[in-house]
Amino acid sequence: MTAIATPLSAQRPSAAELFETTPTFRVVTAQDLPLTEWETEDLVRAAQDDDREAFGELVVRFEGMVQAVALRRLGNYAEAAELSQEVLIRAMDRLHQLSEPRAFGAWLKSITVRMAINRQVRRKRSVDTEPATLEATCIDERRSPVEAALTAERAEQVRDGLARLGDLDRTTLEAFYVRGQSLVEMSDSFSAPVGTIKRRLHVARKRLAAELGELFAV
Incomplete structure (x- = not known):
């Protein structure tokens, strides 16, 4: 039986065939994400x-x-x-x-x-x-001495409540309310997704509220 040699050019796919079989990739844009x-x-x-x-x-x-x-x-x-x-x-x-x-x-x-x-x-x-x-203005611009004392007392109690929280809860609340960081900035600072930061804030608020009790109901 005689072997028939096939030219190499006949074994290789053409450029057109290569192009047709090359997989295409679609670039993912922001619009593809939530x-x-x-x-x-x-x-x-x-x-x-x-x-x-x-x-x-x-x-x-x-x-x-x-x-x-x-x-x-x-x-x-x-x-x-x-x-x-x-x-x-x-x-x-x-x-x-x-x-x-x-x-x-x-x-x-x-x-x-x-x-x-x-x-x-x-x-x-x-x-x-x-x-x-006018009299109240001379004392404190906006508040009477009693109101000022109550505000100072509440601020002190909030600080005490924060001090009793765990490190993560405390730093989360301080970043959001004291330093005024946005959720995105906090995501960078804490190296966590925005969704995680939202959950941490929710949990930290509840724990602080439990520490403060009925403070702000007065």
Whole structure:
């Protein structure tokens, strides 16, 4: 039986055949991921294109930072909460003015500080022009000695409550409420996903509430 030699050129696939059989790969973009896994700058760009869900995720990530900054400036929880809502509405209205999406956190913080200062100025003018509050103003601008003492006592009790918490709970609450870090910043600091940070905050708040008991019900 005679062997028939096959030319090498006939054994090799053509360039066209190679191209047809080469697997193709699709690049995964932010749009392929849930919003909770998007980078902040991608969320900002989407929100600038009127994606309300993207802006909602930005609120989830940065609302704590806004409240912490407002509270440090105003010293009043109710006012800080009210101002936080005003800040977020302002940010939504002016988001198109932000040219560098990566700077969203710093931009939002600057809005918060500016609006808190404006509120402080308005509050001081209101107090200064109310004759009935002149005596209280001379003592403490906003609070009577009893109110100031109660506030100081509560602050001390909160500090004591924090001291009784475990290290992770305490540092988590301090990062969020004292240093005003956003969830994204905390994720970097603690080397943990944003979802994990949210759970830690929830647990830490409950444990602190248990330590404080009925303190804030007074």
